[in-house]
Amino acid sequence: xxxxxxxxxxxxxxxxxxxxxxxxxxxxxxxxxxxxxxxxxxxxxxxxxxxxxxxxxxxxxxxxxxxxxxxxxxxxxxxxxxxxxxxxxxxxxxxxxxxxxxxxxxxxxxxxxxxxxxxxxxxxxxxxxxxxxxxxxxxxxxxxxxxxxxxxxxxxxxxxxxxxxxxxxxxxxxxxxxxxxxxxxxxxxxxxxxxxxxxxxxxxxxxxxxxxxxxxxxxxxxxxxxxxxxxxxxxxxxxxxxxxxxxxxxxxxxxxxxxxxxxxxxxxxxxxxxxxxxxxxxxxxxxxxxxxxxxxxxxxxxxxxxxxxxxxxxxxxxxxxxxxxxxxxxxxxxxxxxxxxxxxxxxxxxxxxxxxxxxxxxxxxxxxxxxxxxxxxxxxxxxxxxxxxxxxxxxxxxxxxxxxxxx
Amino acid sequence: xxxxxxxxxxxxxxxxxxxxxxxxxxxxxxxxxxxxxxxxxxxxxxxxxxxxxxxxxxxxxxxxxxxxxxxxxxxxxxxxxxxxxxxxxxxxxxxxxxxxxxxxxxxxxxxxxxxxxxxxxxxxxxxxxxxxxxxxxxxxxxxxxxxxxxxxxxxxxxxxxxxxxxxxxxxxxxxxxxxxxxxxxxxxxxxxxxxxxxxxxxxxxxxxxxxxxxxxxxxxxxxxxxxxxxxxxxxxxxxxxxxxxxxxxxxxxxxxxxxxxxxxxxxxxxxxxxxxxxxxxxxxxxxxxxxxxxxxxxxxxxxxxxxxxxxxxxxxxx
Numbered sequence: 001x002x003x004x005x006x007x008x009x010x011x012x013x014x015x016x017x018x019x020x021x022x023x024x025x026x027x028x029x030x031x032x033x034x035x036x037x038x039x040x041x042x043x044x045x046x047x048x049x050x051x052x053x054x055x056x057x058x059x060x061x062x063x064x065x066x067x068x069x070x071x072x073x074x075x076x077x078x079x080x081x082x083x084x085x086x087x088x089x090x091x092x093x094x095x096x097x098x099x100x101x102x103x104x105x106x107x108x109x110x111x112x113x114x115x116x117x118x119x120x121x122x123x124x125x126x127x128x129x130x131x132x133x134x135x136x137x138x139x140x141x142x143x144x145x146x147x148x149x150x151x152x153x154x155x156x157x158x159x160x161x162x163x164x165x166x167x168x169x170x171x172x173x174x175x176x177x178x179x180x181x182x183x184x185x186x187x188x189x190x191x192x193x194x195x196x197x198x199x200x201x202x203x204x205x206x207x208x209x210x211x212x213x214x215x216x217x218x219x220x221x222x223x224x225x226x227x228x229x230x231x232x233x234x235x236x237x238x239x240x241x242x243x244x245x246x247x248x249x250x251x252x253x254x255x256x257x258x259x260x261x262x263x264x265x266x267x268x269x270x271x272x273x274x275x276x277x278x279x280x281x282x283x284x285x286x287x288x289x290x291x292x293x294x295x296x297x298x299x300x301x302x303x304x305x306x307x308x309x310x311x312x313x314x315x316x317x318x319x320x321x322x323x324x325x326x327x328x329x330x331x332x333x334x335x336x337x338x339x340x341x342x343x344x345x346x347x348x349x350x351x352x353x354x355x356x357x358x359x360x361x362x363x364x365x366x367x368x369x370x371x372x373x374x375x376x377x378x379x380x381x382x383x384x385x386x387x388x389x390x391x392x393x394x395x396x397x398x399x400x401x402x403x404x405x406x407x
Numbered sequence: 408x409x410x411x412x413x414x415x416x417x418x419x420x421x422x423x424x425x426x427x428x429x430x431x432x433x434x435x436x437x438x439x440x441x442x443x444x445x446x447x448x449x450x451x452x453x454x455x456x457x458x459x460x461x462x463x464x465x466x467x468x469x470x471x472x473x474x475x476x477x478x479x480x481x482x483x484x485x486x487x488x489x490x491x492x493x494x495x496x497x498x499x500x501x502x503x504x505x506x507x508x509x510x511x512x513x514x515x516x517x518x519x520x521x522x523x524x525x526x527x528x529x530x531x532x533x534x535x536x537x538x539x540x541x542x543x544x545x546x547x548x549x550x551x552x553x554x555x556x557x558x559x560x561x562x563x564x565x566x567x568x569x570x571x572x573x574x575x576x577x578x579x580x581x582x583x584x585x586x587x588x589x590x591x592x593x594x595x596x597x598x599x600x601x602x603x604x605x606x607x608x609x610x611x612x613x614x615x616x617x618x619x620x621x622x623x624x625x626x627x628x629x630x631x632x633x634x635x636x637x638x639x640x641x642x643x644x645x646x647x648x649x650x651x652x653x654x655x656x657x658x659x660x661x662x663x664x665x666x667x668x669x670x671x672x673x674x675x676x677x678x679x680x681x682x683x684x685x686x687x688x689x690x691x692x693x694x695x696x697x698x699x700x701x702x703x704x705x706x707x708x709x710x711x712x713x714x715x716x717x718x719x720x721x722x723x724x725x
Contacts, residue, residue, distance in 0.1 A: 030497060030500040030501065030504070031493065031496045031497050031500050033489075033493055033496065057500070057503055057504050058500045058504075059496040059497070059499050059500040061492065061493065061496045061539065062539075063489065063535055063539075064531055064532070064534070064535035064538075065531065065532075065535075067485070067486065067532075068486065068489045068531070068532050068535055071482055071483070071486035071489035071490055071493065071532065072489050072490075072492055072493035072496065073493060074480075074482050074490060074493060075457070075480060075482070075489060075490035075491060075492060075493025075494040075495075075496075075497070076493035076494060076496055076497040076500075077493075077497075078480050078490070078493075078494065079455070079493065079494035079497035079498060079501075080497065080501070081497045081500060081501055081506070083497075097483060098482065098483065098486065101482050101483060105482075203508075206508075207455050207478035207479075207480060207494055208455070208478070208494070208497065208498055208501065208507060208508065208514070209478075209508050209509070210453040210478065210508075210509050210512055210514065211508070211509065213475065213476055213477050213478050213479070214478060214479075215468050215473035215475050215479045215480075216479065216480040216481070217468070217480050217481035217482055218468040218469065218470040218473070218481070219464070219465050219468055219469045219470065219481075220469075220470045221469075224470050224471070228470075
């Protein structure tokens with residue numbers, strides 16, 4: 001039975017979850033194995049409904065846990081077809097074991113991670129604690145700032161992940177509720193244009209090719225394990241970013257929408273700069289524009305690709321900045337912060353004299369307001385004026401009670 | 408259509424095409440390889456196989472070697488069943504979409520796992536696979552212990568067995584809990600077929616495996632797998648121990664159709680005392696001390712009771 005195509009308006013009003021679900025429909029996913037969790041559930045509900053209404057042909061396997069969801073995705077991907085799922089927070093944490101297994105087996109799977117805080121205390125709202133949990137898992141990680149990105153990056157993720165030179169799974173992140181449940185205008189692709197961009201799935205080492213039996217998921221000890229892991233890591237470090245750039249370029253030709261590995265906003269002549277992720281990037285850009293009207297040369301860097309971390313691009317983007325703030329939406333639990341650490345690492349061994357300070361914000365869905373960012377840019381300018389970091393190295397934005405700042 | 412393999416005798420069976428090679432690292436005398444071969448040799452159809460982490464997995468797929476001449480996957484300890492379920496879902500999707508490379512085939516989807524990976528850590532995953540109705544077979548290689556990690560008790564370890572985490576000692580007779588009744592639990596998912604098999608009764612096993620391959624839907628097979636290393640018997644005695652297990656009715660052979668109809672498939676002509684089964688294995692050696700002899704009597708009573716229960720259920724036809 002052939003499936004029906006869907007007529008979309010040029011611009012639809014979608015939230016991030018529905019944008020991602022529509023992208024999965026247009027990519028014609030063969031198998032989704034999934035388990036519900038707030039706030040990502042509507043993505044897989046969307047796939048199920050499209051399936052029920054014959055807008056897609058495939059199998060929806062509603063499993064009994066997120067661990068099983070990714071396990072089923074691994075089996076399906078190894079069998080040889082296009083596979084995707086979605087999760088958040090505790091579900092993502094439960095999935096972590098299988099994330100390493102998926103990437104180690106070099107299986108192209110796209111996982112939409114709608115970012116949410118990690119318990120305890122239990123919290124359903126958005127922060128980046130779960131995102132950071134996946135950063136060493138060998139997956140490619142794309143970050144959305146808005147529903148449009150959540151839509152576009154799914155197509156890009158499949159193209160990169162399924163490329164036979166890459167063969168690594170990819171996550172598309174979006175902020176829980178701020179992006180996933182906030183409806184905005186999303187400029188669409190037609191079903192044909194979207195599918196043609198992603199292309200037919202090209203099987204490799206597929207278990208359903210019975211003329212060429214393959215053994216997946218072998219044992220390697222001290223004789224081979226290191227080589228496998230080192231080569232996987234090296235592919236991430238050397239092959240993935242050029243491939244992403246190539247796919248970004250192709251996507252711009254198709255859609256007119258330009259994506260960059262590091263998204264720079266007013267950085268060329270900036271003195272002070274905020275580096276952040278997710279929906280905060282858009283807020284920070286707006287405030288940076290307003291700071292410029294007040295005479296502070298403010299810029300914003302949004303990280304589009306979290307893994308592999310774009311060290312060179314970050315180094316180039318920040319080389320002339322005088323004061324930098326790294327904004328981490330996660331409790332680092334015993335370290336300065338994921339972005340702080342990576343940015344410090346990027347700038348080390350360079351000639352920069354930039355002053356770097358870290359901020360932890362927005363835990364459990366706490367708002368990051370424009371007023372917070374005005375204060376932050378003002379502090380960065382004070383650092384520039386003083387020629388040193390005038391604030392504690394690590395501060396919390398918007399926490400009540402004692403400031404809890406550190407160093 | 409699926410091809411039902413005709414097997415006349417043991418020689419023909421043992422020499423039929425091997426998709427599981429004898430070149431593997433399993434212990435001499437290990438029943439796992441015998442069971443796997445008996446399962447795979449029951450069909451000529453293509454296979455999509457998985458092994459959960461355990462003896463079978465670590466001994467058959469050590470890079471750059473593999474013992475498997477069939478599609479095979481290992482992910483982790485708990486999720487081998489779901490790996491096969493995912494592959495089976497992809498098979499259905501690609502079949503419907505006309506994208507199978509060999510659309511005329513009729514592949515069989517089989518997951519192998521030990522009792523630890525089935526009764527304990529993989530329990531939820533297997534339950535999910537059975538409940539969702541995947542067209543797959545899960546085979547437990549039941550050696551009643553975590554053998555791959557060196558002999559810790561699982562929920563399949565029977566009362567009185569000495570395991571490294573329930574060791575017999577001056578004041579303990581070893582494992583305190585009785586074995587979980589996994590076949591009943593899986594049958595309660597109302598799957599079309601579940602059965603208990605033992606490698607010594609190969610004709611019974613092949614018949615059940617072929618029945619399992621012929622039905623549409625999930626199939627659960629619990630296979631007795633005497634473990635020379637952890638049960639502590641001579642490697643040459645694997646089949647002798649298996650005979651004692653089936654003939655003492657410690658490991659009765661039966662099947663459950665559609666979760667309800669129970670058929671006993673093997674009735675020993677001479678029922679062997681449970682004591683003989685226990686006496687043949689080092690793991691039960693301490694039970695023969697005076698202080699624990701009462702447990703042997705309890706064992707016999709429990710096995711008699713279970714046999715009576717199975718017969719009542721069979722007669723009741725419910």
